[in-house]
Amino acid sequence: MAYWGALIVSPPVWGAIADGIHNQKLAHTMCLVSAAFLFFSIQYVTSFPLMCVMVFIANFQTQPSFSLLDHASMAWLERVAGDYGKQRLYGAAGYGAGGYFASVVASSLARGGKTREGRVTQESKGHSSPARRARSVYDLVAVETISELPFFFHANKIIERFGTAKCILVSLVAYGIRMITYAFIPNPWLVLPIEVLHGLTYGLLLAAFTNYIYEAAPKGTEGTMIGVLFGVQRGIGGGLSTLGGGWVYEVLGGRTMWGIAGFIVFPLSLVASAGFAYLARSYTTQSPAVSKGSVTSDESSLLATSDDYGATVDVSAQC
Structure with a gap:
């Protein structure tokens, strides 16, 4: 908590x-x-x-x-x-490389499957040994990370071409496909091809949200607005889904949990996406003229005089 x-x-x-x-x-x-x-x-x-x-x-x-x-x-x-996406992909590559090698180390340490008293654990004799579980983890991390890179690299072009709302919609549809597949898939290794959609559900979605929030926020409040986005998305959304999903998983099992996510939460997310598209289409924000106090010290070395700086920004054009 x-x-x-x-x-x-x-x-x-x-x-x-x-x-x-x-x-x-x-x-x-x-x-x-x-x-x-x-x-x-x-x-x-x-x-x-x-x-x-x-x-x-x-x-x-x-x-x-x-x-x-x-x-x-x-x-x-x-x-x-x-482009934000082209810079963010380095973080994805670092995360993927670190997660992959950490999982390899965990897999190496798990081989043998002995307890402190020297007894061989029951799981190490069967199909679901600690080494196998660690192997599946780093395979998932590798596939997810590789799928992120092209979407981060081309994120700005995709957003400019199709708009923020359509990018969010496509990402949510990819989420729905993943969740419904998890509910019915018979073999865990069949998850790997589906994990390619992680590039849409994370890479494109993160770039779309971040770009939209930064451009829509009034000048001088960008940090606060990005913080609100992070708190709502990772904090409230992540916290409620973890608590609720964990309870359903414990009581009803994993397939039921993913089924609820795919057939109840997913349609609700589409409704929310449609509401966002409707509101964003008619929303225009007026950025106030820049004063000396609103220019950050990080930006001052690059800030040049611009006639259109502080003009009206119509974020609805991106939706």
């Missing part, structure tokens, strides 16, 4: 702080350094209540690092006419 609470609250709070001090890099660095110190200090805590407090504070400092990094990246890319 401490993790989800921090995930909901901290990104908007630190995003607002970054907007207030006009320095995303400083806020990002403060979060990373303090979080590393707090997590390192947990090992010396002997009281359980104090440990819970430390875990909450450490996560409160850790979770905003992702939204702050997106904010800083978008601010710089706006000045150099760069």
